[in-house]
Amino acid sequence: MATRILFVTTDQQRFDALGCNGGRIARTPVIDGLAAAGVRYERAHPQNVVCMPSRATMLTGQHVRNHGVWMNGVPLPADAPTVAGLLHDSGWRTGLFGKAHFEPFLDPFLRFPQNRMGVSGATDDEGRPHRGFDRMEFAGHGSAGLFHYGGWLREHHREHMGSFYPALDGTLDVNSAGGGDTGAPQVHRNETPREAYHTDWVADRALGWLAGLDDDDDWFCWLSFPDPHHPWDPPASELNRVSWRDLDLPAGYPSDVTEREAALDAKGAHWRRWYDGDLVSNFEAPAHWVPATMTPDQVREVDAMAHIENELIDEALGRLLAAVAARGWDDDLHVVFTTDHGEFQGDHGLLFKGPFHVDSLMRLPLVWRPAPSAGVTPSVVADPVGLVDLAPTFCRIAGLGVPEWMDGAPLPISSDDAMARSRPAVLTEWDSVHPDGAEVHMQTVTLDGMVCTRYEAGTCHDGTEGELWDLAADPLQRTNLWDDPDRRVLRDDLVAELDVLLPDRPFEPLRVESPV
């Protein structure tokens, strides 16, 4: 009997994107069905809230300080151990389709193997598996970039190479141009037909690979959708799915500007500086866009576009699962669905992401539908878990021991299972150093219903500030308890716990090779 793992990731997707998590906009029956038949995690956190560090954690099962990818633009070292490599070496067939981002995207001189593969069309690294995968076919967030998807689009739908939102502007900064009906940043009408859009392409490439596998192959397939990450430019044919004019403003968006700005001022200085356009703390956000200028209608239009993309993902996944079932593989198939980090989508008056350790970016959808043959009882786990736990989970599914170099532990399959383990704490880190001198460093522990973030000294903070959120009493994270004298002991205990749990920093950080 073979064992099969379908690992499905989206990019920059919020917890409430899914119906099973209480989302009321996008229809996601496929993922909801997986959750109903499996384990749904109520509090899954990334170990970093941008793509490259988070994806490196998923692939290695390591905390950021151990895999070393401390910021976007830092490539995962070529010799980093990976769960895909472990499975490959154990005789599994391994494939990744869609967005990888273990190496920088902006690479005009093709310094990195993934980009050389994407441009040449090769699906391995000069005859060898790349990072443990037998086959890789890459997609990014549009037609541009060094991906297989761009080459395919050029060959089959050349007329739509220019239909996507241009990610960069004429100065190679991230594009700030607005579009759609409201002028919202990174919103764009895309005439690319649905069947040529990258969501369906990713599923198609995976289906093609799966079709070539033998019935008794063990396989690990990472299906990595680039959406609903910005730009928000789903196929125009799908825009009628969700009308932004019909949407309420998100609960996390403070409509009253005075209230909104007061809440930002109660957080660390970098919050208000980003809102006012005074700080670029994450290169992926448009360089010249000022969040303070965002209108309520723009929030609603972004919300609608993201949820259209969520629906397309759900349907593409459903199509793939149907094909797998038709092959007779479903009974032995484990499906794990998650994302790499969240998105503000209007929360706190912001868009995109950055050094902000709140639920918008940290609370992620995570569903594990164990193989029906495993007989796991469906459940909901409320205790915090991390993406660092995914690779160890894959090891356990495969019947492999969890190697010492992995930091995480296999995911609990129920609340009882979680309770039986040691005190569940999850770490999230942020470090950024930009050429203009801006530096932000933060570490967060989520434990006992609290999220505690310590700021280190940088260009925005003096090292005494932080955030303390009571998740039950303040689900929208409006009241920062860091300086509350009544919570001082709790805060100090959590910071002490943070110090115990955090791995040491590398002696010398890896070099940043690209802005993204």
Next chain:
Amino acid sequence: MDVCREIVIEAAPADVWVVVSAPERQAEWFPGMVSSAVDGSTRTIVTAAGGFLLEEVLDIDHARRRFEYRITGPFRLDHHRGRITVSDDPGGSRVVYEQELEPKALTYVLDGAVGDALEGLRDLVVNGRTSRSWVPPDSTSEEGTT
């Protein structure tokens, strides 16, 4: 300087300078460049990723062994200046490759590429090995792929 990398190459400065001072030869040692054609003071770089760079050669100072250029397109930079200097060193030659630019978005990209380029320069001068992506001019004209 926004980017500053250096390397010591086990070769006489004159041998290094003869390569650095020939703007049309940059693609031979800068990884990821397919060609580097010069027309007057304009250099056109074709990259392995399928793009191109337009540059203006500003100065080739043989006395100081200093080569200066700036990127002029296709994207807009408010300011760019690149400088490569070859000097004497007990180990042979010291090559310093500097760039300043505004805006800063490309800083990290250029920093990494310049590091690779200096290794490529050493490979060419010491070992005679050309860059992985360079296409000799004769073959490009024969294949019509310029």
